Amino acid sequence: MSGILEAFATALTPMNLLMVALGTASGVTLGAIPGLTATMAIAILIPFTYGFQILPATALMLGIYCGGMYGGSIAAILIRVPGAPCNAATALDGYPMARQGLAGRAIAMSTIASAVGGLFSTAVLLICVAGLARFVLMFSTEEYFVLTVFGVVMVISLSGRSMTRGFISALLGLVVGQVGLDPILPHPRFTFGVTNLLTGFPVVPVLIGLFCLSQGFHMLEEGATASRPRMVYAKQRLAFRDLWAVRRTLLRSSLIGTLVGIVPAAGPNIAAFLGYSEARRASRQPEAFGTGLLEGIAAPEAANNAVPAGALVPLLSFGIPGDTVTAILLGGLLLHGYTPGPMMIRENVELIYPMFLFLILANLCMLVIGLFGVRPVARLVGLAGNRLLIGAVCMFGVVGGFAYSGQLTEALITVLFGIVGYFLEKIGIPIVPMSITVILGPMMEVYLRQSLIASNGDVWTLVFRPIAAGLWVLAALMIWSSVRVNRRIAQSAAALAASESN
Amino acid sequence: MYLVGTYLVLMAAAAGIYVGAMSFPARHLGPAGPGFFPQLVAGVLFSLCLWGLFLSWAGAEGPQPRVRIPPRVLLGMGVSLLYILSMELVGYFPSTLLFVFLIMSLVRDGAGYGRLAAESLALTAIVFLLFRIILKTYLPLGILFE
Numbered sequence: 001m002s003g004i005l006e007a008f009a010t011a012l013t014p015m016n017l018l019m020v021a022l023g024t025a026s027g028v029t030l031g032a033i034p035g036l037t038a039t040m041a042i043a044i045l046i047p048f049t050y051g052f053q054i055l056p057a058t059a060l061m062l063g064i065y066c067g068g069m070y071g072g073s074i075a076a077i078l079i080r081v082p083g084a085p086c087n088a089a090t091a092l093d094g095y096p097m098a099r100q101g102l103a104g105r106a107i108a109m110s111t112i113a114s115a116v117g118g119l120f121s122t123a124v125l126l127i128c129v130a131g132l133a134r135f136v137l138m139f140s141t142e143e144y145f146v147l148t149v150f151g152v153v154m155v156i157s158l159s160g161r162s163m164t165r166g167f168i169s170a171l172l173g174l175v176v177g178q179v180g181l182d183p184i185l186p187h188p189r190f191t192f193g194v195t196n197l198l199t200g201f202p203v204v205p206v207l208i209g210l211f212c213l214s215q216g217f218h219m220l221e222e223g224a225t226a227s228r229p230r231m232v233y234a235k236q237r238l239a240f241r242d243l244w245a246v247r248r249t250l251l252r253s254s255l256i257g258t259l260v261g262i263v264p265a266a267g268p269n270i271a272a273f274l275g276y277s278e279a280r281r282a283s284r285q286p287e288a289f290g291t292g293l294l295e296g297i298a299a300p301e302a303a304n305n306a307v308p309a310g311a312l313v314p315l316l317s318f319g320i321p322g323d324t325v326t327a328i329l330l331g332g333l334l335l336h337g338y339t340p341g342p343m344m345i346r347e348n349v350e351l352i353y354p355m356f357l358f359l360i361l362a363n364l365c366m367l368v369i370g371l372f373g374v375r376p377v378a379r380l381v382g383l384a385g386n387r388l389l390i391g392a393v394c395m396f397g398v399v400g401g402f403a404y405s406g407q408l409t410e411a412l413i414t415v416l417f418g419i420v421g422y423f424l425e426k427i428g429i430p431i432v433p434m435s436i437t438v439i440l441g442p443m444m445e446v447y448l449r450q451s452l453i454a455s456n457g458d459v460w461t462l463v464f465r466p467i468a469a470g471l472w473v474l475a476a477l478m479i480w481s482s483v484r485v486n487r488r489i490a491q492s493a494a495a496l497a498a499s500e501s502n
Numbered sequence: 503m504y505l506v507g508t509y510l511v512l513m514a515a516a517a518g519i520y521v522g523a524m525s526f527p528a529r530h531l532g533p534a535g536p537g538f539f540p541q542l543v544a545g546v547l548f549s550l551c552l553w554g555l556f557l558s559w560a561g562a563e564g565p566q567p568r569v570r571i572p573p574r575v576l577l578g579m580g581v582s583l584l585y586i587l588s589m590e591l592v593g594y595f596p597s598t599l600l601f602v603f604l605i606m607s608l609v610r611d612g613a614g615y616g617r618l619a620a621e622s623l624a625l626t627a628i629v630f631l632l633f634r635i636i637l638k639t640y641l642p643l644g645i646l647f648e
Contacts (some may be wrong), residue, residue: 058618085591164550164553164554164557165554166632168512168547168550168551171543171550172512172547173542174543175519175543175544175547175584178539178540178543182536184534184536185531185535185536186548187526187527189523189540190519190522190524190540214604215580217578217579219520220572220574220575220605220608221572221574221575223574223609223611260578276531295593307607315640356599386611387606387609387611387613387621388606388609388625390605390609391602391605391622391625394578394582394601394602394605395598395601395602395605395625395629396629398585398586398601399598402589402641403633404639406639406640408589411586411589412583415583415585415586418579419579422575422579426569426571427504427505427508427569428505429505429508445539447540449533449539452532452533453534454531455535
């Protein structure tokens with residue numbers, strides 16, 4: 001304990017505090033812009049840290065990580081384009097709330113939930129970091145495969161009444177993820193000779209197309225006369241009772257994000273959808289999810305913001321980055337002469353504990369920025385007329401896709417997936433499962449094939465390893481539970497329709 | 503009808519993927535080969551679409567809503583594709599200005615063309631300032647001007 005306090009005292013310098021604040025503000029701003037992600041934010045800003053000492057450099061990068069994870073929810077709520085893939089779940093209830101003129105409330109809940117998730121996971125991990133590192137060692141490719149399947153199953157269970165269509169949507173995402181070089185034997189698959197497709201469909205332009213541009217086409221369909229309630233500022237406050245009502249969701253989702261975060265490469269995407277799915281399953285009004293529920297925002301945001309602290313465990317213990325952001329963080333650590341590994345947690349206390357402190361400070365900064373800085377922006381968007389909003393959404397959709405890497409091919413991909421997303425939703429096939437399998441599909445394939453190669457094709461190793469078996473049982477329980485929930489929703493809807501016709 | 507048509511198209515695509523994957527090398531390697539996962543996914547997709555067709559035929563998914571796509575949406579899609587082609591030719595600024603103007607014209611709701619032009623210019627300039635000036639993100643100049 002005294003070691004922790006000493007490390008904290010060393011880390012609390014004006015320079016480090018400034019770096020945390022700057023990093024968080026940059027992360028929130030860049031994360032909120034469609035086409036830019038927390039990864040790009042770190043990549044843009046990391047050259048500035050070359051001359052820094054390790055602590056200010058780490059403070060800046062962790063601030064960006066934390067801010068970027070939250071910042072993506074702002075665009076998800078205001079214009080239905082997730083700033084990062086992990087914010088896609090936030091759009092499910094955040095955007096309907098914005099359409100009801102309640103964008104300020106939605107953003108306030110997103111801010112508080114993100115801070116709660118981040119602070120919870122940091123506190124837990126500060127205590128348990130050594131023990132959790134040992135647990136992570138038990139994961140192999142079989143467990144990772146089952147974890148990705150688990151994540152996909154969760155998303156399919158959110159497909160409403162037709163899980164068949166949800167499953168088809170998920171498979172479409174798997175098909176999209178196969179385009180490009182085979183990850184194990186580098187042979188081109190379904191590239192049709194197009195060089196730009198050798199690296200596959202880039203995830204961010206695909207998501208911008210599916211969520212943003214397709215929404216732009218939906219708005220075109222509704223036209224300029226579609227009614228949109230004006231955002232009334234007085235109604236945008238969150239009362240303590242609103243937070244108290246979602247306390248269980250916040251706790252559950254924070255725990256989910258913490259646990260998912262410590263598993264390398266599981267990432268905030270799985271955490272966000274797991275958190276959302278669990279909240280819906282446990283809710284007394286599951287049918288209201290997707291219509292603009294505060295709980296539907298609290299769940300994914302608490303979960304995805306609980307991931308950064310968890311991702312530090314495999315990063316520092318084994319040098320395994322949990323996602324692209326921690327991969328860059330790893331590069332920063334190596335640059336400054338630190339080698340992540342099993343001894344690092346014991347021998348570099350002067351770096352480990354300050355990192356957790358910086359995460360705590362970044363979450364507090366994010367709380368201030370989110371509660372006082374972002375709502376005027378939401379108000380501004382609310383004041384814009386439909387015509388201007390349609391023009392802005394369509395423009396951001398295409399330019400955002402292009403800005404990802406400066407290639408017009410990516411802008412074309414954005415438009416094509418915008419058309420696909422619009423059409424799929426028109427015929428009743430949800431796009432959310434597709435969006436998650438576009439991200440998880442390549443990982444799922446690699447883990448499956450590596451497991452089967454290592455076991456000489458023995459499929460049962462995917463089932464009977466203890467942790468994998470536990471995850472399968474959990475997934476089966478989740479599906480069964482979701483089927484029950486969907487049936488309950490269908491019965492309620494039928495009863496309501498019957499009473500209205502009488 | 504659109505849903506049934508989509509199922510049939512997806513089944514054809516799945517069959518195409520399955521057959522296409524047979525030409526990938528190293529098939530004797532089983533799971534190690536590049537064709538394993540595409541064929542697995544294609545098989546499941548084909549089966550699910552068949553099941554979906556059965557559900558539609560049996561009326562198990564309730565009445566299908568009529569799907570109507572207004573002409574302005576199709577125009578918007580066409581304009582979006584032309585926007586990318588024009589960006590390559592003439593660069594970001596002129597193509598984006600025209601794109602936003604045309605999109606807003608589709609929903610102008612009585613607004614004058616002068617007002618639309620001013621709003622398009624403002625939006626284009628804001629995004630240019632944000633991406634090009636502040637974030638130093640590359641925006642194309644266009645083949646004609648390079």
